[in-house]
Amino acid sequence: MRRIRRSIGEYINLYNGKRPHSSLADQTPDEAHFGTVRAINSGA
Secondary structure, three states: OHHHHHHHHHHHHHHHHHOOEHHHOOEOHHHHHHHHHHHHHOOO
């Protein structure tokens, strides 16, 4: 069970943090989300 959870976690990290998405202008979901948060917090 640990191996399965670790594998799923690794896939989620790959999907959200390393794999660019064409629907997000070739950004990763993390870049799209956290970039927006940074822009809002900085007053941009």
